Each structure stands twice: as structure tokens, then as C-alpha cells.
Amino acid sequence: MRAYVARRLLLLIPTLIGMSILTFGVSNLTPGDPAFAFASRLASRPATPDEVAEARKDLGLEGGLVPRYFRWAGRALQGDLGISFSTRLPVRPELVERARFTLQLAVPAALLSLLIAIPVGIVSAVRRNRLTDQVLRVVTLAGASVPSFWLALLLIVVLAVKWGLVPSAGRGGAESYLLPVLTLAMAPAAVLARFTRSAVLETLSSDYVVTARAKGAREAVVVGRHALRNALVPLVTAMGTSLGALIGGAAVVETVFVWPGIGRLLVEAILQRDYPVIAGIVLYSGAVFAVISLVVDLLYAVIDPRIRLVAER
Amino acid sequence: MTVTMTGTQAAPEGGDEGLPPELGRASHIWRVLRRDRTAMLGVVLVVSLVVAALLAPLIAPHDPNGVDVAKKYRPPSGEFLLGSDNLGRDILSRLLMGARLSIGTAVVAGLAIGLLGLVMGMLAGWFGGAVDAVISRVVDILLAFPLFLLALGITGLIGPGLRNLTIALVSVAWAGYARIVRSAVLAERSKLYVEAARAAGASELRVLVKHVLPNVVAPVLVLTTLDMGVVLLAVSGLSFLGLGVKPPTPEWGSMLAEGRNYLDQGPQMTIFPGAAIFLMVLGFNLLGDGLRDALDPHSTRALTRG
Numbered sequence A: 001m002r003a004y005v006a007r008r009l010l011l012l013i014p015t016l017i018g019m020s021i022l023t024f025g026v027s028n029l030t031p032g033d034p035a036f037a038f039a040s041r042l043a044s045r046p047a048t049p050d051e052v053a054e055a056r057k058d059l060g061l062e063g064g065l066v067p068r069y070f071r072w073a074g075r076a077l078q079g080d081l082g083i084s085f086s087t088r089l090p091v092r093p094e095l096v097e098r099a100r101f102t103l104q105l106a107v108p109a110a111l112l113s114l115l116i117a118i119p120v121g122i123v124s125a126v127r128r129n130r131l132t133d134q135v136l137r138v139v140t141l142a143g144a145s146v147p148s149f150w151l152a153l154l155l156i157v158v159l160a161v162k163w164g165l166v167p168s169a170g171r172g173g174a175e176s177y178l179l180p181v182l183t184l185a186m187a188p189a190a191v192l193a194r195f196t197r198s199a200v201l202e203t204l205s206s207d208y209v210v211t212a213r214a215k216g217a218r219e220a221v222v223v224g225r226h227a228l229r230n231a232l233v234p235l236v237t238a239m240g241t242s243l244g245a246l247i248g249g250a251a252v253v254e255t256v257f258v259w260p261g262i263g264r265l266l267v268e269a270i271l272q273r274d275y276p277v278i279a280g281i282v283l284y285s286g287a288v289f290a291v292i293s294l295v296v297d298l299l300y301a302v303i304d305p306r307i308r309l310v311a312e313r
Numbered sequence B: 001m002t003v004t005m006t007g008t009q010a011a012p013e014g015g016d017e018g019l020p021p022e023l024g025r026a027s028h029i030w031r032v033l034r035r036d037r038t039a040m041l042g043v044v045l046v047v048s049l050v051v052a053a054l055l056a057p058l059i060a061p062h063d064p065n066g067v068d069v070a071k072k073y074r075p076p077s078g079e080f081l082l083g084s085d086n087l088g089r090d091i092l093s094r095l096l097m098g099a100r101l102s103i104g105t106a107v108v109a110g111l112a113i114g115l116l117g118l119v120m121g122m123l124a125g126w127f128g129g130a131v132d133a134v135i136s137r138v139v140d141i142l143l144a145f146p147l148f149l150l151a152l153g154i155t156g157l158i159g160p161g162l163r164n165l166t167i168a169l170v171s172v173a174w175a176g177y178a179r180i181v182r183s184a185v186l187a188e189r190s191k192l193y194v195e196a197a198r199a200a201g202a203s204e205l206r207v208l209v210k211h212v213l214p215n216v217v218a219p220v221l222v223l224t225t226l227d228m229g230v231v232l233l234a235v236s237g238l239s240f241l242g243l244g245v246k247p248p249t250p251e252w253g254s255m256l257a258e259g260r261n262y263l264d265q266g267p268q269m270t271i272f273p274g275a276a277i278f279l280m281v282l283g284f285n286l287l288g289d290g291l292r293d294a295l296d297p298h299s300t301r302a303l304t305r306g
Helices: A002-028 A034-043 A049-058 A065-077 A091-126 A131-145 A148-162 A175-204 A207-214 A219-256 A262-271 A275-303 A305-312 B002-010 B025-035 B037-054 B091-127 B129-144 B147-158 B162-189 B192-199 B204-243 B252-262 B268-295
Strands: none
Touching (some): A002 A065, A002 A275, A002 B129, A002 B147, A034 A049, A091 A131, A091 A219, A091 A275, A131 B268, A148 B252, A175 A219, A207 A219, A219 A275, A262 B147, A262 B204, B025 B268, B037 B091, B091 B129, B091 B204, B091 B252, B091 B268, B129 B162, B162 B204, B204 B252, B252 B268
């Protein structure tokens, strides 16, 4: 197990380096001179060559691409993502502050989606091809097809505007979390339910389940103890991918609900062409997602002894 | 989509020695699909929405950009079947014209994703060595990012607009396909028909294009259909965030973004564009689901990529 963990940790390094090169490359291939854009914004008029030169120095944009990359990557590694073009404040503290608000939505949404997905998936698999299963399949497919921004707006129209049950936007008391968490959980719940169904179906037809049935175990024991436990393994992987979708989905949901999270920060930065903020968010969320994927892979090894055994050999 | 699939699959029927397993399948797939009621619902949704988009200029009851402020926020009625918006424009006509941009962008993006993934995957799988190493590393890195977030970031960096949005999506999403095609090509490379074509004196490129390509193109086409709904959701999502077309050009995602400001006065501005996106995505997903079943009744894998 230890060798497996070490190997996976080592593999993380080239991935992170690649991510940083990609992010740096894209943000430096953008049309226009960021130093000019920054200096012009400071001066609220087209900047003079002197001002541009000064901005270039301040922003660390001097020299060729390669030395700049190393400077940028070195600082990013130490948590310095540069200065925001629009607020002129360091990017990282803002990013960390906003990430907290996103997590306050993403964590409950992830839990809620599992809470919905697992029972729905199991029922669907156990009642395979019966009416219950068919209804649940259509519902989950519909759930995976609903644009989250539309669902959010519909919920706002009905629950907030018409009935006034919950606030339509902003972060406040507990009730202000209800709609954003619900909308954010929708897509992963649907996808995970479909995944649970197929995973349980697969284990239900396996030899050990047939054996358990043959020796006369009750259906609840067969499903609960034998099928579900093994179905959990692929579900963990699916959960990891869903978390990635949650991070992306936050951009849309937070925009609709005027939620001060990292997704809205990204959208604001994009609309204001605030390149350091965009690059910082993409790089850091990518890194976080890479770490999540790693944790998922390790969990996978913990749940499924076969993987651990293969890795140890 | 079904039409394209049958067309492309019929192409390699030039009598190559190793008959690709998918070749005889086009008609078989259709037979299985026909019996699958939910898949047929998908076909009906996709076909009718695409036809409506194609015929939009002919069937739109009003000028999609015809402003009539006196008739703003009309609920659905005989004159405005789906109501009117904040400028008195007919929502149905705007939806029909918008369908061309929304569906068109999704289809163009989806096909470009499939094509780029196909080419990259084939290069990596066929030539191996340094080519494979470079392509596979890039694929690994792209897949390590959350898809939508990276597409969003790239659109932000290269600037908004439907063209840039498509470029961003394609440059991110091809990686998953490339990985699948690569392993398919690796499997094909050692097969007898490749050996035979080489012995007959065919050049490497000829073997790759004339013999291997037909065998790996079918799975990519199916995957493209499966993912078309995801692509449409991504396109309309980016567009909703203000990274797509500029108003007043009608497009589903940007119509929703506009409608959001008038939830009180004209909820129809929000309800119908979203319903259009939902029905189109549902159609693609139902069709894709049916296709997956038709191709492999034992397959229980689900696409879960965000």
C-alpha cells in the first residue's frame, strides 16, 4: 500500500507541472499586452510608454517567456498568484476567501447528491425493467439533461418570487443555502444514480451474489451486504469526476444566486479581463481537482483489496 | 445524427479483407433502436428540433428582432404563441432562430471534438514513441482539469464570442476521445488485416487511413452522439454567463441570460428558452442511451465525465 501511495504521489508532480505550463501558456497567448491593459486601467486612459514599462515591471512581465514562466510558477508554488488587474490586491487571499463560500455549497451538494443517488440507484437496479425502474430512469435522465441555470431560475420564480419562501439571491441565513445547494446537487445526483444502478446491476449478476442467493440468504442481505459493498467501488471513482463537475457547475449556479464564491469570481474576472485572477483560479482548481482524483484513487485501493494486492506485488 | 452515422459507416464497404465488426451493424442498430421506446422519443425530439431550426426562417411567425414596445411581456396567446419579451419581440420566433446558433454550435463543436480526438488518438496509437508520449501527456493534463472550468477559463483568456467559446470547448474536450481512439488503434495494430495490407505493399499512411480508420470511426461517432447533450449544455452555459453571442442576436443561452433580468414581469422569457435547451439535451441523451444499449446490451458503463 505504501509503495502504491508513493507512486501515485510522484505521478502528481508531472501533472501539476503540465497544468502550470498549460495555464501560463494560454494566459500569455492572449491577444493584447496585459501591461498596457493594466496601465491603461490604472490611468483610465490609454497608457504612455513609460507607464506601460512601469506596469510591466510591477506585474513581473519582463523578459522572455521561459524566465517569466519559471518566475510565475515559482511564485505560484509559494502561494503568490500576482496582483488582480481590477482590485490591485493580491490574488491569492481573495481566492482563498471566495473558495470558502464555494465549499459551503459544494460539500452539502456532494452529500445531498449521494443521499439521493444511492437509494434511487439501488431501487432502480433491484426493480430492474419494472415500472419503478423505468420511471426512475426517465427521471434521472431528465435530471442529467436539465440546464442548472434554468432549474435555478425556475426555482427562484416559484419559491422566491411567487411564494417568498426563500431569498432569491445572496448569502445569508440557512435558508439562503437551500436553492443553490439543490441546483448544484441536481446534475451529479442524476449521473451518480445512473451509475449506482449499473454498478449494482453488474454485481447482482456476479458469481458471489448468485452463490449468496443459492445458499438461501435473504434478498436484503444479498443486496445490502454483497452487491452494494462491491458496487461502492466504482461509485467512488464516479464521485471524484462528479466533484470536478461540481467545481465547474459552481460558476453557473453562483452567478444565478449572486453567491460570493470562486465561480462568480471567475466569471467576474473573465468579464473584466482580469488575467491573473483567471489564471490563478484555473491553476488552483485544477490542482485541487488533481489532488481529489488522487485521493479517490487511493480510496479505491482501500475499498477494493484486489487493487492494493496488485500494487503491492 | 443517425443519418450521418449510417452514411459514414456505409463508406468503407469497399470490400476490405478484415470486415470491421461495426459494418453490418448500422441497420442492426436501427432495428434495435426502433424497438426502444425511450430512444425513439429521443430520435423524435432531436429530429423535430433540428428540422425546426433548419426551417426557422420559413416557419417563424414574426421577425425575431422586430421590436414592439407596446406589446411587451405578453403572456402566451394566439398572436404570440410563447409570449413576448421585454421589447415586445416574439419569443417563439427568437427561439426558432436561436436554435440555429445553439444547435449549430453544439453540433460543430461536437464533431470537431470527435475529429480532433480521432486524429490525435490515431497518431498516438499508430506511431507510438515520441508522438505517443507527447500526445498522451497532453491528454493526461487536459483530463486532470474539470472540463467546464477549463473551457470557461480559456474562453475568458481568448475572449468571449461563439467562435472562441467553440475553440475553447474543442481544445479541452478532445482529450477523452483521443484516449479511447488510441487504445482502439493499439488493439487494431496487431491484427491480421493490417499485416496483410502491409504485405500487399500498402504504405503506412494508406494502411492507417484505408484500413484502420474505418474500424475506429464508429465508436467515435457513437461517443459524439452520447456527448452532444453535454456539449450543448456547456455551450448554452457559457453563453448564459455572457461569453457567447451579443444581444440582440437570439441564442438560447443568451436569451435565458436576458430573461433572468425580467423574472417578475416576463417569466416566459426564462421558461421557454430553458425548456428548449432541456428538450434538446434530453433528446440527445435518450438517443445516446439507446445507442449504447443497441451497441452493447451487456455494457453497464456510464459516461460520467463532468
